[in-house]
Amino acid sequence: MQANRRHYEKKLRAALKKREHRKFIVEQLGREWDEIQRVAKKEELVRRAKAAGVVAAKSILALLLIGGAVTVMAVAPNIFAAVGRISGRKGFFDKRELRRAAAYLKSKKYATIREKGEDGYVLQLTEDGAEVIMSKALKDLRIRVRSPWDGIWRIVMFDIPNRHKWARDTLRQRLKLMGFYQMQESVFVSPYPCHEEIKFLISLLNVNDYIRLVETSAISHDEDLREFFSL
DSSP states (O other), X not given: OHHHHHHHHHHHHHHHTSHHHHHHHHHHHHHHHHHHHHHSXXXXXXXXXXXXXOOOHHHHHHHHHHHSSEEEEEEETTEEEEEETTTOOEEEEEHHHXXXXXXXXXXTTSEEEEEOSTTEEEEEEOHHHHHHHHHHHHHHOOOOOOSSOOSOEXXXXXXXXXXXXXXXXXXXXXXHHHTOEEEETTEEEEXXXXXXXXXXXXXXXXXXXXXXXXXXXXXXXXHHHHXXXXX
């Protein structure tokens, strides 16, 4: 079992390195980052940074992946802004915890640090760092809940042969983690738009010939589905 898991993870890491798959993950992370910025003004983000005093290395890696190199600069006492050079996206962090996270990323060879003036520096993502955050983003991928529900069920059906067992097992695991309801062994349902996510998984696992995505407004005896999704 452990050997199979390592084998699956190795194949996934290799697939994630393809340009189109990296592009999808970058766009997903970018939308998540933009949503955070949308619901909170700069002052609120700075206040949160002061109150929390903690910065996750994952947040810095995500910003590095979606923003290219990240320039870090002081914007308030003990508060630094990290700004992506390419995207312009930014985050606000406690100075000491940001330094600690940056040192950790450097020690793990996930990022390099270049000093820039007295109170600033530039972080650059390494390939090892990109691999880590891509794998993490894949594990965190979820179907976004839409309200109100549009009344359409999305059904993912597949019949993947045993020679692609790793892809079949990985697909089942991903769909469960993404929030799908498992109706049958190889039939999963969601009430929310998921075309782009399924297209990404099909490409990632190279199983285009074995998967169908069906959209319908009617599934008989759907009480269990409505209860599962609180509809």
